[in-house]
Amino acid sequence: MHELAKMFRPQSVAVVGASGDPEKLGGRALLHLKTLGYTGRIYPINVSAAEVQGLPAFRSVMDLPEVPDCALILLPAGLVAKAVEDCAAKGVKHMQVLSSGFAEEGGEGVAMQQRLAEQARAHGIRFTGPNCLGSISPPDGYFGTFSSLLATARPGPGTVGVATQSGAYGSHIYAVAGFRGIGISRAIATGNEADVDVAAAIDYLAEDPGTKVICASLEGCTNGDGLRRALLKAAAAKKPVIIMKVGSTEVGAAAAATHTGSLAGEDRVIDTVFRECGALRVSSIEEMLDVAYLCSVGPKPPSAGVGILSVSGGIGVLMADACVENGLEVPAMPPEVLAEIRAVQPMAGGRNPIDTTAQLAGRLHVVETISQTMMRGSELGAVMFYLAHLGRDLKRFPPLAKALTGLRRDFPDRTVVAVMTHVDEVRLALEAEGIAVFEDPNRAVRAVAGAERLLRLQAGAAAVPEIEAAAPLGLSVANEAEAKRLxxxxxxxxxAEHACADAQAAVAAADTLGYPVVLKILSDDIAHKTEVGGVLLNLADAEAVAAGFATLMERARRARPDARLDGVLVATMLKGGVETIIGTLRDPVFGPMVMFGLGGVAVELFKDVAFASAPLTRERAGKLIAASRGARLLEGWRGGPPLDRSALIDALVALSRFAAAHAEVESVEVNPFLVREKGAVALDALVSFGGG
Amino acid sequence: MHELAKMFRPQSVAVVGASGDPEKLGGRALLHLKTLGYTGRIYPINVSAAEVQGLPAFRSVMDLPEVPDCALILLPAGLVAKAVEDCAAKGVKHMQVLSSGFAEEGGEGVAMQQRLAEQARAHGIRFTGPNCLGSISPPDGYFGTFSSLLATARPGPGTVGVATQSGAYGSHIYAVAGFRGIGISRAIATGNEADVDVAAAIDYLAEDPGTKVICASLEGCTNGDGLRRALLKAAAAKKPVIIMKVGSTEVGAAAAATHTGSLAGEDRVIDTVFRECGALRVSSIEEMLDVAYLCSVGPKPPSAGVGILSVSGGIGVLMADACVENGLEVPAMPPEVLAEIRAVQPMAGGRNPIDTTAQLAGRLHVVETISQTMMRGSELGAVMFYLAHLGRDLKRFPPLAKALTGLRRDFPDRTVVAVMTHVDEVRLALEAEGIAVFEDPNRAVRAVAGAERLLRLQAGAAAVPEIEAAAPLGLSVANEAEAKRLxxxxxxxxxAEHACADAQAAVAAADTLGYPVVLKILSDDIAHKTEVGGVLLNLADAEAVAAGFATLMERARRARPDARLDGVLVATMLKGGVETIIGTLRDPVFGPMVMFGLGGVAVELFKDVAFASAPLTRERAGKLIAASRGARLLEGWRGGPPLDRSALIDALVALSRFAAAHAEVESVEVNPFLVREKGAVALDALVSFGGG
Incomplete structure (x- = not known):
């Protein structure tokens, strides 16, 4: 059993701060436990009443006839410490601290929260909160929360688990799930996360036998390793994780930092970690629930090919567009399949989508033949039906229901989706057969795409390789020549290049290297040389080199009078190939990351940069390159020869291992890194060190 | 009155092909007219019955006691021609031909449809269809359609007009509108569009006094001018047009072409035309209805700044992210506004979004003060509230309702949106005050963004300037030198450059121009010179030019043995500046278009090209440039000098006028067009002619 199982599915629960007044938080939580179907044992704790809401009450947890599986703490902040002592004395191992007045209020609250965490740790108690909404487990009738939502709406039992920091966020998710008929296994809100965080909740849900699909939402994250482990555990258990992380924009990130007090980290790093660990990131609650719904109802599409069968040509095209835009494929049906289809429905148009036309009316049984033919004759991962308003027509729907359920049974690993307006009766019957029902065509497609992507992501999920730490470099700054040496x-x-302190040395170096050459200013204090005019290209002879030396020194002195100048770098002028950027950065939460992108305007105007966790294997380096749109240039551009992808992979692996082994290296930027027909070479390099 | 007004809001209607059997199309349409509240006069036409569904029937339209405003034709295709003759004889001016069996079946159906169109035109009759679903006007109780949807769901009266080709598409839109409580003014399905098309329906809705917002969907379009005029009319009437055009992807476009038989045209051209004419293009029915709903309930945001007030920090951040991603702004509140806010709610966090925290419970009245303070102290176009589940709590909602409605009344031109789970009672009360209510935060933001964009689009909507046709050029092909002359x-x-037939002439030209020079192969038969190695850069002296001439001729002969070679072009080698692409193309539906983009990888990898209708004014040319992400490069890149934007504008205007005045010019591609610090110049040019 997972160490948190009793916290979220307790068979006995103490309500510390229970009240007789359901308007008070401690009264409402008790009322929910009493009235919503919980069959475990409920122990109200109240210092002054012998009975609360008709249940016998106890002065302290210590007075209970048994050790409760979990204690819900609903006391004012100042009284929490004493209650924790009582819990510890009794041997309680799990608490949910719903009380507010801790770190979210700043000042003394922060210190109080820290003491709470230390106190619990000392006694071996695990807890959620403080300042959390508690948790629910609808299959157990357990609603350990004061959420006022439950007065008017309550999610039903099901297999979708929810883990969020924010209680409002979590309850919004399960409220909307309830309206849509999506059942919940557990929903957990972790609040201030002094102990259990969303990662820990995901870890629990990954093991929880009642949970098939996990929805999660993060506002900040401090435990990168824990999150990676939890996501990988869920991927290994083949449980889809659909996850949101707010603060994806600059404005949002600033707001999130204010709100949670935790560092948001680079958003693209979060993206990368989710993807590497097999989780699907979504940007709206609606999308989250649509994907969760599809995954909870039936199998995920085993391939990206989608067959579309529509009674409306226009909606069929709309869905085909949406498939392509969401990364799915809409393969044309082979001629023999089309011939079979037209044999039963001569009017049927298109090669996929198949437009049955409205002439289908009265001949609905042909849908069965057509859809079976499509699935049999091709490698489709999913078949999607657009059926207009037939889902509201109980008289005409039975032959369609037969077609849909027959398809599911004959092709048990493929996804079948019906898009139509419908009544609940029709939807519930289809869902029971593993067929998902949507009203909106685009949402249906987006959900299928999400589920298909999840299957691929989980298949590719892997832990970041370990690497031994190297001896510290002992540097705090490096100029270009030093960076390149590193x-x-x-x-x-x-x-091949030479650092030269004077014009004479520069000319000698150029003579040795051969012309034309490049001259670059060399200074620890000038990181971006082009901004000071510190680079001269294509110098053809000794005279040009000598003059160039003087020019660079003068420009640098004018632009940065205080900079220490170490002379110039002289290098052979290299031409041809594609300029890329390779680099690393150290994320405060997720550790060393490596990046790749096209150089020049591609990175600055189009942000075409891909990230991966460091260190890379050669295989992961290949994926990193493929994730950038610029990868196409490496295959040979406009009839040019293919470039040396293998040399690029070597460099990415080497750089990623360097960054991962040297904790003191904050970032590396190799820009440009020139990938040539044969070989590749770093034309510039910048290494920054942390803690400086 | 609009010439189609009687078609869509008839006071008397003949049902030609009326049946006593409501399972038949002609029976169902009659039943809808009889039973759903229509107060006009209904005339069943049936050759054999004296009474149909209890109404007196007529053998022919000619026998009617009056000229009906509209005739619904529901006969088998073969009988339609006779019915049209009868209508003409009676003086009927409007028909809706719901019969199928015309162009959608191909073959003889196409000819029959053409005859129908000619027949109607000869008699001065306007008509929708054939093969259409008819139209509805819920405020009149008029449901002139056989849609079986109406048996179980019926849209209520309202101010949203719907125009679609496809009946299924249209009925999906108004069904979902009905479920969401969005009222419909008219919904029109145009079917095969032998006469009235979606553009004509939009034109009608733009004048229809009962329609405030227009939703439209196109599958193909053949009448580009008509569509432009209709959209501009709606923009002039300040009626938002929210429009879909399926076939935006290659797969979708192929499917749409199969389905409608009409040319889809370049999707980015459609995008451009919609934008220029003030219409908002959306990609899902859900988005369409969300924006339409917002626009029908209250005012559109007059500026992009959004204030967010949330009882949940996390959802506040989610909404801030969504705002930025949708092109809205979330400006930080000024310090004095924040001070005022904290005076009433010391716990309130953030600078915008304002996080009221859950501590708001019991002090809901402060929402009024906070939101008024935000709106008063800044230039917000909209305030969005996230209120969790308070919309389900009739007891606690009144102070919030007061805050929201007070805000609407005090700032009547700004948008106020509540996001929360809610009951209908709360929603309806807020909507009556002009406040839109959403359940999903992202959908709410997307709708606000759409409405804000609509306002800007409509303000900028303008017709394409007229231009006089020029005398035809009389060319069918042009090599680079000729293209540049044009x-x-x-x-x-x-x-400055010279076409040279031999090496000697090339050297002489280079001597005149000054070195270094560029040599390019010159041939009508070689459009893409780089692909055959037909360009040599940076030739430094006469010797290099002579050798280069030989090299180019040899390469061209090897790559294209059949090509006629006209020698080489010799030009000065120009350096510096930014390579862009400017060009034109002639869209078969929308006529001459002009394009601008960055050159090189930007256009090929990132499709960073913007379009505009030709001819351009200088102002529109400026907007075209700004629509490309590459525009930033013109402002000076990494400390470089700003480039000559004015010269680029001159060139775009000139090229657009050339393309618009010469109908025989199919396309022009100037790639690269080098924009320099001073001036700009076409380094290559390709002009193609149509009809060749």
Missing amino acids: IAAAGVPVP | IAAAGVPVP
């Missing part, structure tokens, strides 16, 4: 030692190729 | 004559600057 990455060259790590295995990233750099060009 | 565009130079039109006003696009080209470099």
